[in-house]
Amino acid sequence: MAPKVVLVTGVADQLGGQLADTLAADPGIDRVLGVDTAPPATTNTRVEFVRTDIRGPKITKLIDSAKVDTVVHAAPRPSVGPRRVAIKELNVIGTMRLLAACQRARTVRKLVVKSTAEVYGASASSPAVFTEQDAPENGRAEAVEIEAYVRGFARRRPDVALTVIRFADVIGPDVDNALTRYFSLPVVPTVLGFDARVQLLHDTDALAVLSRAATHDLPGVYNAGGDGVLMLSQAIRRAGRVPLPMPRAAIGTATRLAGGRVDLSPGQAGLLNYGRVIDTTRLKTTFGFTPKWTTAAAFDDYVRGR
Template identity: 85%
Template sequence: MASRVVLVTGVADQLGGQLAARLAADPAIDRVLGVDVTPGPGPRDARVEFVRADIRGPRIAKVIDSARVDTVVHAAPRPSVGPRRAAIKELNVIGTMRLLSACQRADSVRKLVVKSTAEVYGASASSPAVFTEQDAPEQGHADEVEVEGYVRGFARRRPDVELTVIRLAEVIGPGVDNALARYFSLPVVPTVLGFDARVQLLHVNDALAVLNRAATHHLPGVFNAGGDGVLMLSQAIRRAGRVPLPLPRAAIGFGTRLAGRVDLSPGQARLLSYGRVIDTTRLKTTFGFTPKWTTAAAFDDYVHGRSATARF
């Protein structure tokens, strides 16, 4: 199914903004609408039609109807951390509900792509060594668990809409500004005493490529997306040239905020204790994509990019 009019939410964020630009460069796509409450700090691609709208409000339905949008890429969900946690959670959950309601009523919509996260699986002492797409989300550990619940409900009400859900591993790379990237940039990195978690990462370029492919190809289903291999947390800290500071588990959130004002979501804090690895067999076989960057290579590229930036 060729996508002609694509709407991307969350374009003020790096991933959503760059994805919209990639889609706009595709000659098979006629229009790309980028939706967010602000245009974001970075430069805007002139080919992306920016629409200032809050997906929690009624305007999103009018935008979808008037533009005859056939493909919606919901890239807006983000970790709800820091002093704006409640507001971000409302945007994630209520915003998704309103967006899906608008899509449900729009007969032009034929495809929905949802950016989710591997954080839906949780992280605990009882977690499997490797999570597959058949593993049920761990209730109550991420806004994305609620988001995916509403998405499944939408799929039942609109079975004619092709649905693709991408569960991303932790995204990293040059220029990425998220909690994990800031965590590894701390001069002294708080760790959980007695634990050395396995960490799986996804290079930002691979994350963009996966979401772009999901939006432009017939690939319904749920897919894990992560780089091959893992790094132990201690290895990552050494590769970043940082010094670990072991703390009791209960103090890890306070420690990261004290060390450098890094706010971790509850799921990210558990990740630093127990780690998380996802199986990407379906991504490579059914989805038809193999990440170009391994976990180690993605992390090293992040470190190199940070070092290069620091020199200027």
């Protein structure tokens, strides 16, 4: 059954805001509520923005009063920079409170959670390709913790259609994140002795995946990434940059000193060392979506629009 009242968290971010706009343009959806602590960049009049912290009690009242039937949790974001502790708390505690609100609300019948391929980690013992069956145990701690709470919710509310999307790193000409800033450095620090495989997802494909998950009943866990990979050295050359090999321990400091605004998460730093590739067979077959952009094409589009 198509959703009628949708609540989207994290609308101050580009992806969350665009998703709320896209859903608001669907004539079959009656209301779209956008929730965040800051207003979205866009001003779609059909999106009802509610300024609130999902860690507070207001989110429960909002879901109940609006009779929300579909919740898209797009708020989790990388905990990097000087506010990393606060962002991590918002990610983890905010998810806990949102899940508790959804558990109590009998009108909620669908939940979509934006996760990350960082749950798989990146190490010397990593498989060549991760599938959804690989346990999310060795990846970014907070991402693993969030998915553990989501699985707990699924046990308590088996009647809710739950969709979890594990995104590869998102890139595009309008995307501003640690990875796009990393590839914009004049001299790009790399890990000495390693040439990692990188898999990316164009931001338009990421938006399309979340939109389809919100408007269709497609429960399950899905990896989402573009076809193919780029070696890190290839990506740096395509970006017209110069690599600077150095010990892994120095990467974080070097990126911050080189660009000022580059602060890679631990998962992204590990990616530069060992790489990470995810299998997207389930996305194409069960979920019914094939990304329009390959990894290489998505990266080239980013370079053109940089």
